[in-house]
Amino acid sequence: MLNVIAMTDWLTRISLWCFALSYLIALLLEISRLFYRISVRSIVIFALMLAGIFAHTIFLWDKFQADFSGGTPLASWYDWCLVISLALAVTYTIVALQRVRHSVGIFFLPVILGLILFAVSIKGRQPFSAQERGNLWGMTHGISLTAGTIAMAIAFTTGLMYLVLASRLKRKLPPRAGFHLPSLEWLQVCNQRSLFLATGLIMIGLFSGIIINKLKNVVAWDDMVVVSSSVLLLWLIVVSVFEMLYRPARQGKKIAYLTIASFFFLIMVLCFVIFGQHAEAPAVTMLWAGGGK
Amino acid sequence: MKVQMIGCSHHNTDVTFREQLAFQPTQVTAALAQMRRLFPRTEAVLLSTCNRMELYTAAEDEADCPTTEQLIDFVAEFHGLVPQDIAVELLNLSGEEAVLHLFSTAASLNSMVVGEAQILSQIKQAYDLANAGNSTGPLTHSTFQAALRVAKRVQNETSLHEKRVSIPSIAVADYASQFFERLDDKVVLIIGAGEMAQETLTYLVDKNVGQTVIVNRSRDRADQLAKQTGSEAADWDQLENLLAAADLVVSATAATDPVVTSDLFHQVVEKRFQRPIFILDLAVPRDFDAAISEFINVYLYSIDDIQAVCDANLAARQLEWPKAENIIAEETALFMKILFQRVTGPWIGRLKQQANDIKEAELQRLQNKLGSLADDPAVTKELEISLDRLVNKLLHPPLESLREDISPDTGAGLLDALKKLFQLKD
Numbered sequence: 001m002l003n004v005i006a007m008t009d010w011l012t013r014i015s016l017w018c019f020a021l022s023y024l025i026a027l028l029l030e031i032s033r034l035f036y037r038i039s040v041r042s043i044v045i046f047a048l049m050l051a052g053i054f055a056h057t058i059f060l061w062d063k064f065q066a067d068f069s070g071g072t073p074l075a076s077w078y079d080w081c082l083v084i085s086l087a088l089a090v091t092y093t094i095v096a097l098q099r100v101r102h103s104v105g106i107f108f109l110p111v112i113l114g115l116i117l118f119a120v121s122i123k124g125r126q127p128f129s130a131q132e133r134g135n136l137w138g139m140t141h142g143i144s145l146t147a148g149t150i151a152m153a154i155a156f157t158t159g160l161m162y163l164v165l166a167s168r169l170k171r172k173l174p175p176r177a178g179f180h181l182p183s184l185e186w187l188q189v190c191n192q193r194s195l196f197l198a199t200g201l202i203m204i205g206l207f208s209g210i211i212i213n214k215l216k217n218v219v220a221w222d223d224m225v226v227v228s229s230s231v232l233l234l235w236l237i238v239v240s241v242f243e244m245l246y247r248p249a250r251q252g253k254k255i256a257y258l259t260i261a262s263f264f265f266l267i268m269v270l271c272f273v274i275f276g277q278h279a280e281a282p283a284v285t286m287l288w289a290g291g292g293k
Numbered sequence: 294m295k296v297q298m299i300g301c302s303h304h305n306t307d308v309t310f311r312e313q314l315a316f317q318p319t320q321v322t323a324a325l326a327q328m329r330r331l332f333p334r335t336e337a338v339l340l341s342t343c344n345r346m347e348l349y350t351a352a353e354d355e356a357d358c359p360t361t362e363q364l365i366d367f368v369a370e371f372h373g374l375v376p377q378d379i380a381v382e383l384l385n386l387s388g389e390e391a392v393l394h395l396f397s398t399a400a401s402l403n404s405m406v407v408g409e410a411q412i413l414s415q416i417k418q419a420y421d422l423a424n425a426g427n428s429t430g431p432l433t434h435s436t437f438q439a440a441l442r443v444a445k446r447v448q449n450e451t452s453l454h455e456k457r458v459s460i461p462s463i464a465v466a467d468y469a470s471q472f473f474e475r476l477d478d479k480v481v482l483i484i485g486a487g488e489m490a491q492e493t494l495t496y497l498v499d500k501n502v503g504q505t506v507i508v509n510r511s512r513d514r515a516d517q518l519a520k521q522t523g524s525e526a527a528d529w530d531q532l533e534n535l536l537a538a539a540d541l542v543v544s545a546t547a548a549t550d551p552v553v554t555s556d557l558f559h560q561v562v563e564k565r566f567q568r569p570i571f572i573l574d575l576a577v578p579r580d581f582d583a584a585i586s587e588f589i590n591v592y593l594y595s596i597d598d599i600q601a602v603c604d605a606n607l608a609a610r611q612l613e614w615p616k617a618e619n620i621i622a623e624e625t626a627l628f629m630k631i632l633f634q635r636v637t638g639p640w641i642g643r644l645k646q647q648a649n650d651i652k653e654a655e656l657q658r659l660q661n662k663l664g665s666l667a668d669d670p671a672v673t674k675e676l677e678i679s680l681d682r683l684v685n686k687l688l689h690p691p692l693e694s695l696r697e698d699i700s701p702d703t704g705a706g707l708l709d710a711l712k713k714l715f716q717l718k719d
Contacts, residue, residue, distance in 0.1 A: 039449060169472070169592050174601060174602045175471070177609075182474070183473055183474045184471065184569065185472065185473050
């Protein structure tokens with residue numbers, strides 16, 4: 001009994017830095033592939049990722065339970081960034097397990113760590129307004145945008161890997177020991193599928209956002225977030241249609257470039273959303289909108 | 294105990310000689326059966342590949358093992374050759390040297406392409422075949438199982454096997470794998486039907502390539518190669534369409550001018566809709582105009598591009614070589630020690646038993662002499678302890694020397710000396 005209590009107490013003391021450190025060490029080990037040969041490295045990376053994912057999940061679970069008693073759980077940008085980074089960590093671990101010799105971590109782990117750092121930087125921001133977070137359309141809006149961001153981050157990572165590998169091959173650089181990437185064919189397929197998925201999810205997210213606004217008139221239609229989101233959606237649709245219909249676009253680098261551009265576009269829109277206090281608690285939103293008088 | 298090997302390899306003999314001594318799989322079975330009839334208490338494994346023929350024999354008792362001359366006669370007779378003609382060419386190793394040779398061969402240090410993995414599976418097949426024919430025994434089991442383990446250790450602890458050194462193998466394994474996730478749904482076009490094209494095609498067939506089309510100026514040679522490799526042959530005038538359909542192109546003709554010019558390829562590109570294509574131009578002079586590499590999604594590699602990797606891999610292998618040799622030397626020494634301890638163990642036991650028998654007899658004699666004094670258990674106990682200590686102190690130095698000396702030559706000599714000095718019998 002005492003052991004269980006001690007264990008529970010220990011688990012509640014897991015902080016964000018525990019899993020961030022695990023991912024960071026895993027990244028350093030991935031980078032060391034370029035310089036040293038260590039026979040057990042892949043096993044250590046895998047163990048670190050499992051430990052990181054475990055700590056990450058426990059951390060979010062604790063937060064989920066704490067939030068649940070006070071209302072809707074995981075309802076802030078901070079939480080969502082951590083959820084996205086957890087999903088990417090799981091994706092990377094699965095890919096790394098299937099492709100032990102490949103250096104996919106060099107591309108995935110900085111994105112994961114970047115998201116965690118970003119989460120830390122916006123920790124103090126207000127949670128989503130209580131009015132929106134319990135609402136079906138509000139939840140659809142949030143979940144689909146989160147899933148769309150995960151898919152877009154995967155598309156971005158695989159697109160980046162595609163461009164790096166294609167550039168190395170075009171320049172006829174010899175295979176570098178410790179730096180093996182998945183084949184161009186695999187990267188292209190992953191990139192395309194993730195892009196289509198991201199487009200679909202972001203489309204759902206934005207349409208549900210429009211419905212919310214139509215019903216409750218949360219933000220003005222000419223608001224920067226609404227305009228930029230619409231432009232992003234239009235951009236993603238154009239990219240996807242271009243990808244489907246224009247045969248040369250289906251092959252090679254073009255789609256990878258477009259995906260990377262799409263990802264940065266998405267980051268820009270998310271910045272508008274987060275720093276524009278979109279969906280935050282009413283008092284803050286009103287202040288931002290100049291309605292606090 | 295004796296382990297020995299006679300054989301030849303590409304290191305010391307030419308292909309004509311090796312062809313004469315080669316054993317087909319059915320012949321291996323027959324030869325091992327014959328060996329068993331001639332030398333019933335000898336264990337044997339016969340390894341026969343295109344680069345080597347090695348006959349390993351072993352026996353617990355040295356007298357049961359055939360001599361080198363008997364083995365040469367056996368091989369010569371099996372192939373209908375004159376023993377004197379082959380004797381000078383054959384390598385003969387025994388004891389630690391034979392074990393070291395087997396371990397090095399299994400680890401691919403003795404292969405023509407150092408580090409190639411095929412030899413390990415060939416050794417495993419030879420061992421399995423000998424097992425199936427009941428030609429193996431405790432010595433060959435431990436020797437060949439150790440060889441397979443050592444080869445795996447070299448594979449895991451060095452990058453010797455990761456570095457390929459033949460142009461076609463690098464082209465297929467190191468480059469094609471960076472483009473394609475799988476080859477079973479790809480179209481491969483082979484331009485030319487020469488040796489290089491054939492070798493590359495062999496690697497591609499091993500990788501389970503989908504559709505392979507061979508095109509050559511001489512249709513007959515293309516047909517011939519297609520028949521050998523289960524591919525398709527096509528007419529030379531189909532080249533443009535074939536290029537448009539291909540995912541991977543291997544070109545190795547003997548043409549003195551480019552076979553595919555930039556103008557011709559321009560038409561191909563239009564039909565391909567920028568679909569990526571990997572072209573391996575292995576011909577000298579080159580078959581593809583160098584300007585073709587400027588087209589979008591065209592990855593054109595000449596033999597020089599791959600040769601650079603080839604040279605770098607060779608240099609890298611040379612760096613790994615001492616590491617692999619150290620592993621093999623360490624494992625051989627350990628193996629010989631274990632093997633020798635296995636042989637000396639029963640004799641040490643026998644010597645101790647003999648000494649114990651003498652001690653018991655002496656103790657009995659003393660007890661009889663001591664009369665009533667021997668009735669005191671404390672006195673008897675003290676006598677027994679004293680005799681035990683005496684026996685142990687006398688036997689300790691020779692047995693320690695025997696255990697420590699793992700060299701089969703001096704070690705076996707010490708064992709023989711021990712047998713003679715203490716008159717140990719089987």
